[in-house]
Amino acid sequence: MINILLFAKYRELLDTEKLELDADNIDSINDIKNHLSQLGAAWQQVFEQSNLLVAINQQMARLDSPVKDGDEVAFFPPVTGG
């Protein structure tokens, strides 16, 4: 299983804080994006955002970064702390 986390605006838009995804057929962040985009129009809209950020196991990653079974993958908008 891959543990997916969503934060801030995306968590609200999709009304989802976390979900699990079967790791079969998933090799990269792009595969996760394509998979989740099929869940509905709102999901498709979020995963089309050009400034979408992603972290794997709490380290910043890229859309072509590889993922494996057991990874924690988080999607979030640009950060606005401080």
Added chain:
Amino acid sequence: MFIRVQSDDFELNQVKEYFQQYSLQHGAQIGAIVSFIGLVREFQQQRDDKEQVKALTLEHYPGMTESILEQIAQQAKDRWQLNDLIIIHRIGTLLPNDNIVLIATASAHRQDAFDACQYIMDILKTSAPFWKKEQTNQGARWVEARSNDQDAAHNWTKSDPLDD
């Protein structure tokens, strides 16, 4: 290093006490302390803006936030001659004029403390996973990232560390 993500408030006198303790424990000579406190603004831009902020909610990514703050602190210690440093960032619901963030750096001479303090703040703004949601008199909205924050962070990465 003292790094905390907390809902509780903080006081500026914690800074002096912390570095005094550090000096005693390490026999270190601190010649300069620089501190920065970020506060909640009531108006996003100018006072004639219609949108008045009533409250701010800060969300973060537990675990990753602390690890990114530690990485930023370590980068600052690698780049400047620092005795020690403090980063405290608040989460939860805050009101106008409330404290949000405290950065404090201690060094033998002032320039290292000034530069490191600004560096930590600039990099935190664009890389630590915090998100602000404002409750305004016109409704609630997520704060958008600003390009001048990106520029400020970028300025530190393009200059050669050997020039400092």
